[in-house]
Amino acid sequence: MMKTVLLTFLLVGVFLSGALAKKRGRNKKDKSTFDNVIELGAEESEVEISEKVEGVSPCATKECDRGELCTEVNGKARCGCLEVCHEELDPKYSVCSTKNVTYGSECHLDRDHCLCRKGKPGCSNANARKIHLDYFGVCKELTPCPDKEMEQFPIRMRDWLFAVMRELANRHMLDEYLDMLEDARRDDMHADAVLWKFCDLDNHPRDRHVTRRELLFIISAIKPMEHCLVPFLDECDKDDDHKITLAEWGQCLGLESDVIVDKCRDIQDKALKG
Ligand SMILES: *[C@@H]1O[C@H](CO)[C@@H](O)[C@H](O)[C@H]1NC(C)=O
Secondary structure, rough: OHHHHHHHHHHHHHHHHHHHHHOOOOOOOOOOOOOOOOOOOOOOOOOOOOOOOOOHHHHHHOOOOOOEEEEEEEOOOEEOOOOOOOOOOOOHHHHHEEEOOEEEOOHHHHHHHHHHHOOOOOOOOOOOOOOOEEEOOOOOOOOOHHHHHHHHHHHHHHHHHHHHHHHHHHHOOHHHHHHHHHHHHHHOHHHHHHHHHHHHHOOOOOEEEEHHHHHHHHHHHOOOOOOHHHHHHHHHHHOHHHEEEHHHHHHHOOOOHHOOOOOHHHHHHHHEEE
């Protein structure tokens, strides 16, 4: 995951180069599948206590929610809200929440999420029970995606995915997908780069469709700079079920249905077998 995120930042420049020079227009959608609406679940659990396993620290097997820290109390694991976050002075660590509130870092946002969820003192807004990351960076005015850019978006996205693939290969990080790069080189549409991204995104879990959860990282990294990304993903999700199938992904990236071949499983299975 981390390597993809790093490259996302790295290559956002390539991705954006086409868009920046263009004039900005207006076409705002009221409701967006991929914008601010998904709850990430499993967040209502109260402080949980698990029994100590002989000889192992109880926190070793305990999973706390985001913004929480496990401490051992009387031999039992206890998840409590983080008491402090490192004070980040550099705005590059800032994050913007879905309520358009800037936090010093993701840690600060997660901590506030925990405090507010548990109704603890220090919560920034008692009415906000769910505080989510919207994007990395200070909150700002996000400009709408003009129709013209939206039309060009699939082409830019395909070229960008191909560029990311090449860059990963240069860094010996493309792993099992190296053969797909060869295929992606062979056609102008870079269909295999489009397929590769789908295989890569459909990872948590591998269930043949890409959900908002799987897209969360890429969205929060690119959203503040690339105003067409969220409207584009909404378009991809043709049947509005908050999931993108491979067919939908290929289609919204402008591929003919006969080139959309599901290679993910074969490649991933082969890699697992080593
Ligand atoms: C979010 O906050 C920024 C910075 O304060 C502001 O410029 C922008 O208009 C806000 N956006 C919305 C949708 O309120």
